[in-house]
Amino acid sequence: MVDKAHDLSLRKQCALLDISRSRQYYCPKEDAMDSELMNRIQEIHSTYPWYGYRRIHWYLQSKDGYVINRKRVQRLMQQMGVKAIFPGIKTSIPSADGSIFPYLLRDLRIERPNHVWSVDITYIKLPVGTVYLFALIDWHSRFIVGHALVNTMESCHGVAVLEMALSKGLPEICNADQGAQFTCPAWTEKLQEYAIKISHDGVGRCIDNILIERFWRTIKYENVFLQSYDNLVEARQGIGQFIQYYNYERPHQSLGYATPAARYFELRN
Numbered sequence: 001m002v003d004k005a006h007d008l009s010l011r012k013q014c015a016l017l018d019i020s021r022s023r024q025y026y027c028p029k030e031d032a033m034d035s036e037l038m039n040r041i042q043e044i045h046s047t048y049p050w051y052g053y054r055r056i057h058w059y060l061q062s063k064d065g066y067v068i069n070r071k072r073v074q075r076l077m078q079q080m081g082v083k084a085i086f087p088g089i090k091t092s093i094p095s096a097d098g099s100i101f102p103y104l105l106r107d108l109r110i111e112r113p114n115h116v117w118s119v120d121i122t123y124i125k126l127p128v129g130t131v132y133l134f135a136l137i138d139w140h141s142r143f144i145v146g147h148a149l150v151n152t153m154e155s156c157h158g159v160a161v162l163e164m165a166l167s168k169g170l171p172e173i174c175n176a177d178q179g180a181q182f183t184c185p186a187w188t189e190k191l192q193e194y195a196i197k198i199s200h201d202g203v204g205r206c207i208d209n210i211l212i213e214r215f216w217r218t219i220k221y222e223n224v225f226l227q228s229y230d231n232l233v234e235a236r237q238g239i240g241q242f243i244q245y246y247n248y249e250r251p252h253q254s255l256g257y258a259t260p261a262a263r264y265f266e267l268r269n
Contacts, residue, residue: 038076040064042221045082049217052084053077080225099188104173104199110139113264116199117145117171119161119182120212121153124224128231133219133239134158134181136165136174137212142252143264144215144243145169149236155181159190166194169264175199175209218246 037060044056051059057073060066077083110116116139123130134157135147146165150157158181162174174196176182183200191198201209223242229235247264251257 034076037066037068037073038080040066041073041076041080041082050084099183099185100178101188101198101200103175103201104197105175113138113140113143114169114171115140116173116175117165118175118209118212119158120177120209120216121158121179121181122216122220124149124220124229124235126229126231126235131232131235132157134161135212135215135243136161137215138169138171138260138264139211141260141264142211142215142255143247143260145264147239147243149232149239151232153181155184155186158182159186162187162190170194171196173197173199175201177201177209215246219243 040060041056044051044059048055048059053074054070056077057068057070060068060073105116108116117136118139119134119136122133122135124133129151131149131151132153133147133149136145137143138145145168146161148157148161148164174191176187176199178200181187188198219239219242223239224235227238229238246260248259248261251259255263
């Protein structure tokens with residue numbers, strides 16, 4: 001942005017670009033600058049969650065006046081676990097013997113608990129390797145009705161989470177992506193056993209399951225990234241405690257600042 005070799009003085013260049021001249025003279029330590037950039041990247045990502053590292057790099061340069069290369073933005077985003085909201089390619093692998101059902105939530109008004117649940121998987125990187133968090137969320141209340149942190153993506157873990165959740169309520173519809181865990185016979189037959197309607201996202205449409213995507217962002221930014229768990233046992237304990245807090249203590253603006261538990265248990269028929 002600012003060229004020290006240009007005929008114009010730095011002062012005039014900064015004035016024309018409407019950026020602070022002090023930024024051009026002050027060179028903070030790498031760690032301090034990384035922290036500043038990561039905070040700004042998080043703000044941009046929250047506003048434009050579909051931006052990848054190339055667009056965020058463009059925004060930082062053209063809008064904020066940072067002098068930074070694209071690889072550094074990519075490195076920081078990888079370190080933070082920030083990426084454009086698109087469906088992951090490793091947690092949604094189709095099953096050869098699975099069954100795909102229509103998406104049932106389009107234009108559906110969800111006005112009560114246990115009307116619709118959604119399930120998904122996200123990965124969490126630990127020093128000992130990658131682990132996977134399965135979670136079921138009630139759409140109306142945002143209440144997490146079941147979850148499990150495990151070291152594989154086998155379908156049996158999804159079924160176990162479902163059985164855990166069924167001890168709290170019985171949904172009319174359960175929505176999932178088209179991954180093998182949620183199209184395999186073990187999953188679909190368990191839902192059919194309880195007469196639960198099965199809904200699957202369209203291919204490449206993570207927006208169809210947006211509430212669980214938002215929950216992933218919440219738990220990663222408010223817990224996982226801050227705690228830096230060392231192993232699976234420690235992560236299970238800490239994440240379990242956070243989900244308890246999320247359900248029973250954390251107010252949600254979209255719920256009129258009620259907690260998910262208050263909305264889930266008080267308004268059920």
